[in-house]
Amino acid sequence: MLKFIFKRFGRLFLVLFGASVVSYALVVHSGDPLQDLRESTDADAEYQMELRAQQLNLELPWTDQYYLPWYERYWDWLTGVLGCLDPTDRVIGPCDWGTTVNGGDVTAQIANAAEVSLRLVLIATLLAIVLGVLTGIVSAMRQYSVFDYSMSFVMFLFWSLPLFWAAVIAKEYLAIRYNNWMADPHFTAPTIFVVALLLAVVVPTVLGGSPRRRIATGAVMFIYTCTVMPFLDHIHFMEQPRLGTGFIAVAAVALAVGFTALIAGMQNRKVLYCGLAVAALGILSYLLTWDLMRGAQGYLIPMGLFALTIVICVAIGRIFGGYAKGQATAVTLLTGMLTSGIILLDHYMYTWPGLLSVKPRPIRTVGASTPNLRADDFWVISLDHLSQLWLPTLVMMLTSLATYTRYTRSSMLEVVQQDYIRTARAKGVTERTVVLKHAFRNAMIPLATLVAFDFAGLVGGAIIVERVFGWNSMGTMFITGLTNVDPAPVMAVIIFTGGIAVIFNFIADILYAVLDPRIRV
């Protein structure tokens, strides 16, 4: 096994090395770094050319031989980067990712850009996986139903959306028009009617059941929407949204009951009580930690409380779960985490009017944060970041949702037809256990590879989204580097994204080898 891992690891470096040689040569030959100066009639143009030539390590004088051969420049760059593997700084030299055309430090820049990119990609990928897998399972369970067909249609629609166009549309409707509407947010009667109608059609198709039941669900949905929306409008929910203790309590209990029903079955009282205990604790902690959370100055307190929640949930599940402690832990953990999420949502909702007062048009079409946001409150700043994050995340998520849905669906369908599923059913195992325990787990295996590929692909593919939303991260670094014919920042991006790609594949390879001993060769 160790030998296998080393072999893979070595190959990883070879791939990166090869990629770096090829891309360096391509970048260096992609244009003329002095172009803007050559067109300048400025008296200092020549001096500036010399400066830039020095910065980019082009050979002087500029009369005949302009450039060092690219492989020499590459060698300089490579030794600088390899220095990062040398902690003593003696053998190879100090770690140096080079400087940009203006003399800026690439190391600091890539760190900054990577953080922003990851923020964007990580959330979008996680959301896409969760939503995609869920829709995939439901689609597979209701194969050839209206839901299945309409989901197929919607997913292919999203999948074929050009990112650029989708982003522009999202900005138009979800930023510009939403902001216009937010100036005086009220639901009109036609809006309410349309939304109610939409929900009355969509919800029954998702829930399924006999035609009678569908009609009943639809009618209930319609009436519910028609009463709730005017009510929300009446209490100025759009300007001053709150969930309140009531909603949180209902949601926490519902989560506990729901997860128990899903994972263990309602007859398993031990698990149900564990879940309900966590729900009760969640409500209690919502009230107790309110002031502590409001006083937060950074992500430390929310993250710390979240970590504590996880510890407590696991402890409750383990200690009181008894014979079903595995299932109990799953239920408590899921209930606890989601309840924390709902509580966090309530905190953000509480901050919403505060954000509106400093940012009357709450969704900007550009940037990862709002310039000149005159606010010291951590919550306002954090909500500002979120409001900026949500559009690009939505666009990226929607366009990558399709792969997950389709893969899950087909993989589920394949597994469900296996003999052991039939055997399980024949044994009288409940449908819940068949789907979740026997079918779903096995259907997830091929998805692991997909996630590895997709994540790396998204880091690279985020370039367009970043550009369109004016996010300053890897994508912009890459493109400006390329237009300046400035190899150092471009190479930093390539090594970073390339590195992620090979490392994720490396991890997937090893996981496979662990899961399936036949693969080791």
Place this chain on the structure above:
Amino acid sequence: MKLRKLSAAAAIVASSALVLSGCTPGDDGENGNGDANGAENGENGNGENGDGGVQEGTGGEFDQEGALYTTLPDSGELAEMPEDFETQEDTIIVSPGESPFINVNDDYSGANSVSNAIVAARMSSGFIYFGTDLSINPNEEFGSYEVISEDDPYTVEYTINDEAVWSDGTPVTVRDYQIDWAAQAYAGTEDDEDEGAGFSPSGTSLAMYIPDGFQSEEPDSKTFTMELPDFYADWELLVGGPNVPAHIVAEQAGMSVEELDEAMDEGDIEALEPVAEVWNTGMGSEGEWDPEIALSAGPYQLAEWNWEGEETGGSVTLEPNPEWWGTPPGTENLVFDFLNEDTHVQALENLDVHIVEPQGDEDVKLGLDSLAETGDFVVHEGDVATWEHIDFQYQQGPFAETPELAEAFALCLPREEIVDQLIAPVNPDAEVLNAREMLSFEDDYEEYVEEAYDGRYDEADVDAAAEIIEEHDAAGTTVEINHFGQPRRAATVEIIDTYCGSEGAGFDIVDAGTPDFSAELLEGNWSGVAMFAWAGSGQVVSGQNIYSSDGAQNSTGFSNDTVDEQWGVVADNVSDEERMEALIEIEQALWDDLHGIPLYVHPGVVAADATIANVRMTAAQTSVPWNAEQWQRAE
């Protein structure tokens, strides 16, 4: 059955929720919740300016129809603001493009970007500024200057306004200019040929033309002189505003101002090394700054600097400089948001920014025009000081073998059509450019062209061109049109092909557009013609480098005795009339001998929130924020 149980449980929980709602924390409305109605802060100024007297532009030469002006501008200069012009509690956000503000010291080599100059100019002021028509205007609020000796050495006396101080109250003196001179004079490191102290300035022309530095009675005088041993026609551009406060640089470098004076006088490289370090990046760089160090001598000072890396992004917020002695700036918060141009149209529509100046291409213009139709936005159309032209290569290729073919090419060139099809959609007032040393938006352009050019290439004359080609038995001669590969230039080649190509005059037109051409351009190893643009810098003598026989930027082997001789006159110490006459003679010779043909001035576009008054487009590189101090919301 199970379901019924579940719904019963849900009903119980739901009803208890109502009871519990009563004790939701934070409902007291003390923090953020509950003041949503106080939402109108920055977006709606309340026009407490008193005068209320803004006028709408009428679409004259210097104003835009539909835009608002406190004082209607009647020239390229800054309009005079009324006495009661006051700073208004408001925020105006402008995006000058995506390259960010990098260094407080604008003369640092790493900060040599347009954005940097734009932001730095708000935090400084100087003896001169560029008007919207590229005119050089004296700025009397800052000081005055006059030529006191026309003979050798040509001497100019500068006097800084007595009230001019840095934002810490220290007077602006000659020392603040001397340190800039020293930075250019002692540029480079010790290893360089002429030993430097480690300064890294963006240019060295100051040290080149005034080798001895500025002269003054005291090192902290308000009056100083500049002596030019060799006359330099663009001397006016040499001295603008002070870049960095010398007293702060000295303090940061751990020396007294007297020690700094001495080191600069004597060229003490060793003593200047710490100074260079401070001068380069110690005044505030890459988002790290200190309000005590990054001082301002202009209407605005730095308030917030959100750094997102030097390639793109981030923002800078400026606030009024409390020590500013001149006309108060128009708005309390001036924000520069560095956004890439693809995002400008929607960002403006969403009022994420209030003023944008994207590249003037047709798609962007269409988007902005449709915004303007709502009446909430105004689109300004105009020229920028970059002009497109075609140069003939006389060292090799068809025009080296048969120079007469240049005339044929010039005759069939559809200049009118190119402008109509490619430029007019962005700037409806665009016209064919008929001069090289004077651009169409400049004051005396009409008279200048009348003298310099007889209109012989006004209309594309395919037949006359074909005749010349026939005469030299040159039908089918390949003419490569070299350019950098941009879409607009490729489209230009297509238009030229229909007139000059095999269907027209009879050349074989080849589109040789490639980004690589840039490296070849000045080397001169290309044949046919080159189509590219020169960026005007407002200098008088920059053309000497291009058109003289031995000019460094002459890459076509063009040589004409009249041109060489008259450039000598232009660069010499002569009166404005004489200089103009010489320029006209040069221009005539360039038309006769066909160095190349000017095509058009690049179009520019500015779009702004219609409620902001005094937004004015400029042709100069200072771009639309050139008069940001005057912007103010009118309502």
